[in-house]
Amino acid sequence: MWWIYALLSAVFAALTAIFAKIGIKGVDSDLATAIRTVVILILAWSIVFFKDAIPNLVGLTKTNWAFLILSGCATGLSWIFYFKALQIGKVSQVAPVDKASVAIAILLAVVFLGEPLSLKTALGAGFIILGTLVLVL
Incomplete structure (x- = not known):
């Protein structure tokens, strides 16, 4: 089931690039980026209210808060740089380079989360990096 959500994420990320390029x-x-963030804020909190997930706030630990805040900061910086890159570059170049984040996430997951690195995963990450270099150079 996770892969369906991941595929939907990829589809909407692709649409994000197209819509953003036109919108900026x-x-x-x-x-x-600020306008986009407000829209996301409204959408995300609407879902939380709809699902009646507000009571779950009290169960968050200091670690949850710290890393969710750090994740939000990383997301915000990613969006700022992504929109700037889209504004001055082509979607066909910017979006694939942005997806190099997949290979970087794999590496960081191995280093910081202790996730195993299979040959298949390493090859996949390597091909992503290789593809990114082909597009950049």
Whole structure:
């Protein structure tokens, strides 16, 4: 089931690039990121309220809070740089380079989370990096 969510994430990420490229024409990329963030904020909290997940807030630990805040900071910086790259580059180049994050996430998961690195996963990450280099160079 996880792969269905991952595939949907990929589809919406692809749409994000297309919609963003059209939407940032003539707009400051930081302003565009801020507008996008407000939309996401409203959407995310609407889902939380709809699912009645607010009571779960009290169960969050200090570690949960710290790493969710760090994740939010990383997401925000990623979006700021992504929108700036989209504004000055082509979607066909920016989006694939952005997806090098997959290979970076694999490496970080091995180093920091102790996840095993199979030959298949290492080859996949390597091909992502190779593909990224082909597009950049």
